[in-house]
Amino acid sequence: MSRDIALPASSPRRLSVLKGLWPFLRPYRTRLFLALVLLCLGSALILLMPLAFRDLIDFGFGEEARPAEGLVAGPGLDAHFLALFSLAAAWALVVSARYYTVTWIGERATADLRSAVYARVLSQSPQFFETLQTGEVLSRLSGDTTLVQAVVGSSISMGLRSFFQFVGGMAMLAVTSLHLFALNLGLMALLALPIVAIGRKVKRLSRESQDRIADATALAGEILNAMPTVQAYTQEGYEAARFAGAADTAFATAIRRTRVRAALTAVIITAVMGTIVFVLWVGARQVHQGVMTQGQLASFVLYAMLVAGGVGTMAEVWGDVMRAAGATGRLLELLHADSAVPEAAEPQAPRLPAQAALSFEHLTLCYPARPQARALDDICLEVAHGESVALVGPSGAGKTSLFQVLLRYYDSTGGRIRLNGQDIRDLSLHDLRRGIAIVPQEPVIFSATALENIRYGRPGASDADVIAAARAARVDEFVERLPEGYRTFLGERGTRLSGGQRQRIAIARAILKGAPLLLLDEATSALDAESEILVQKGLDSAMQGRTTLVIAHRLATVQRVDRIVVLDQGRIVETGTPDDLRRQGGLYARLAALQLGI
Numbered sequence: 328m329s330r331d332i333a334l335p336a337s338s339p340r341r342l343s344v345l346k347g348l349w350p351f352l353r354p355y356r357t358r359l360f361l362a363l364v365l366l367c368l369g370s371a372l373i374l375l376m377p378l379a380f381r382d383l384i385d386f387g388f389g390e391e392a393r394p395a396e397g398l399v400a401g402p403g404l405d406a407h408f409l410a411l412f413s414l415a416a417a418w419a420l421v422v423s424a425r426y427y428t429v430t431w432i433g434e435r436a437t438a439d440l441r442s443a444v445y446a447r448v449l450s451q452s453p454q455f456f457e458t459l460q461t462g463e464v465l466s467r468l469s470g471d472t473t474l475v476q477a478v479v480g481s482s483i484s485m486g487l488r489s490f491f492q493f494v495g496g497m498a499m500l501a502v503t504s505l506h507l508f509a510l511n512l513g514l515m516a517l518l519a520l521p522i523v524a525i526g527r528k529v530k531r532l533s534r535e536s537q538d539r540i541a542d543a544t545a546l547a548g549e550i551l552n553a554m555p556t557v558q559a560y561t562q563e564g565y566e567a568a569r570f571a572g573a574a575d576t577a578f579a580t581a582i583r584r585t586r587v588r589a590a591l592t593a594v595i596i597t598a599v600m601g602t603i604v605f606v607l608w609v610g611a612r613q614v615h616q617g618v619m620t621q622g623q624l625a626s627f628v629l630y631a632m633l634v635a636g637g638v639g640t641m642a643e644v645w646g647d648v649m650r651a652a653g654a655t656g657r658l659l660e661l662l663h664a665d666s667a668v669p670e671a672a673e674p675q676a677p678r679l680p681a682q683a684a685l686s687f688e689h690l691t692l693c694y695p696a697r698p699q700a701r702a703l704d705d706i707c708l709e710v711a712h713g714e715s716v717a718l719v720g721p722s723g724a725g726k727t728s729l730f731q732v733l734l735r736y737y738d739s740t741g742g743r744i745r746l747n748g749q750d751i752r753d754l755s756l757h758d759l760r761r762g763i764a765i766v767p768q769e770p771v772i773f774s775a776t777a778l779e780n781i782r783y784g785r786p787g788a789s790d791a792d793v794i795a796a797a798r799a800a801r802v803d804e805f806v807e808r809l810p811e812g813y814r815t816f817l818g819e820r821g822t823r824l825s826g827g828q829r830q831r832i833a834i835a836r837a838i839l840k841g842a843p844l845l846l847l848d849e850a851t852s853a854l855d856a857e858s859e860i861l862v863q864k865g866l867d868s869a870m871q872g873r874t875t876l877v878i879a880h881r882l883a884t885v886q887r888v889d890r891i892v893v894l895d896q897g898r899i900v901e902t903g904t905p906d907d908l909r910r911q912g913g914l915y916a917r918l919a920a921l922q923l924g925i
């Protein structure tokens with residue numbers, strides 16, 4: 328469930344979670360097989376290289392040619408060099424083909440994974456985003472998928488290659504000289520222990536260093552989003568110093584890691600080179616005694632290097648694979664997260680898609696975050712098709728909550744809403760929301776042109792339709808004065824517009840959608856008196872023949888609705904026409920007396 332998702336640190340770092348990636352790899356199994364074949368071929372070729380080298384030394388210079396013992400049946404120097412070069416060229420080709428294939432699979436599978444996770448997140452209800460911050464989702468989409476991509480697109484193939492290299496190399500070492508092999512093995516085992524111990528410390532320090540960098544980035548993210556406030560309070564210097572402090576901490580942690588890593592490098596190089604030199608020394612004495620040839624000794628050293636390289640790479644890859652397992656776990660959590668608002672198992676077709684008669688039957692809502700408090704309490708209300716109803720009441724009375732349940736952002740805790748007689752939970756979310764146009768309290772403007780922003784209401788609409796909607800919402804007044812008219816880019820989140828202009832764009836969008844149910848949540852609150860009268864005219868024409876629910880704090884804006892519903896603490900306390908309510912002398916009358924002076 329969504330609540331568990333906010334805790335990435337608790338994600339298991341078990342390798343078995345990587346199995347969850349298989350659905351994303353399965354479509355490309357032919358390529359995977361090809362990659363495996365290329366991998367085996369590449370490993371075989373690299374394992375042949377020391378043999379060619381041995382032959383070069385033993386037979387290339389030798390006067391006595393013994394072709395039966397070598398890789399190629401040619402005694403001359405040229406033939407052996409040619410053999411070595413051919414092997415190298417073939418290896419290069421195979422490696423590049425494998426690199427391309429594996430990277431392709433990694434990129435493709437990660438792109439699919441990223442899209443699948445994103446699509447899943449888009450289908451979540453707002454409740455999901457109460458517990459999981461959008462920054463967290465973004466970091467999973469970018470950071471975690473990049474980790475997975477690194478592993479699928481390179482680390483696993485590197486690891487397998489190193490494994491083949493290690494096993495093959497060990498076998499060839501044993502075949503070349505059992506005595507030296509045993510000696511080598513003993514020394515390696517002895518040296519492995521301190522290396523593993525220091526390696527653990529490096530790993531812990533790297534994680535710490537990444538965490539510190541993440542801290543600095545999170546700090547910068549928060550501050551960049553709040554720039555106007557930072558500047559208004561002239562806190563630039565303070566914020567810059569705070570970031571510099573975080574960056575310095577990240578630096579100090581990184582340097583601690585680097586120090587240990589530098590020491591580890593010295594230990595590893597000394598150990599590996601020491602072992603090789605020692606084995607070479609013992610081997611050289613054997614060559615002297617005629618127990619082995621010079622070429623065999625040379626190939627032994629090369630195999631030893633391949634084995635050492637293989638072990639090093641495997642250790643590195645292991646760390647990557649473990650990190651990717653954590654990342655995969657977090658991504659799969661998102662991918663398998665169920666929405667708190669479930670789709671009907673067998674959704675009904677909307678009975679009267681062009682109409683909207685509403686019936687609220689004992690509707691109760693407790694938000695999941697506050698299960699004890701009733702944001703809506705036993706709401707019963709009938710709204711006929713074409714009727715306009717205003718919802719008024721003090722702040723926190725539950726007006727917006729009513730819209731939230733109507734749009735199924737949250738499901739009611741008790742009771743139901745019927746739309747044209749059908750329970751809204753029996754309709755598909757898509758059908759339900761297609762029949763509703765909303766102008767929210769805080770309109771959202773996308774980083775696109777004015778035209779595209781309005782067209783969001785009905786993506787297939789012609790330019791003429793968009794402009795007609797814009798006129799009705801009085802958008803034309805300011806848009807025509809912009810440098811490129813309707814094609815002017817409105818800036819990220821509409822930062823290049825005033826609050827009232829943003830509201831008008833949102834109204835135009837809702838008008839263009841042309842849905843039978845119109846929800847206006849403080850739709851004209853940011854407009855000046857003159858524009859409000861003009862936009863209200865636009866809205867009046869949009870309300871013709873539609874069912875409209877209007878939330879308004881300023882009662883002057885809802886004098887022309889058919890009915891007013893007064894909410895207080897989640898309950899309906901009064902209903903009637905504005906005149907009726909004024910006469911009743913209740914909550915509405917008090918509010919009206921304060922606001923309208925009547």
Ligand SMILES: Nc1ncnc2c1ncn2[C@@H]1O[C@H](COP(=O)(O)OP(=O)(O)OP(=O)(O)O)[C@@H](O)[C@H]1O
Nearest residue numbers: 694695696697702721722723724725726727728729
């Ligand atoms: N997501 C949420 N989780 C928990 N409680 C919530 C949530 N959203 C709203 N509430 C609570 O529900 C109650 C009703 O809120 P609602 O937004 O419906 O009020 P409102 O009448 O629209 O107020 P306003 O006029 O200030 O917009 C409030 O007490 C609010 O704190």
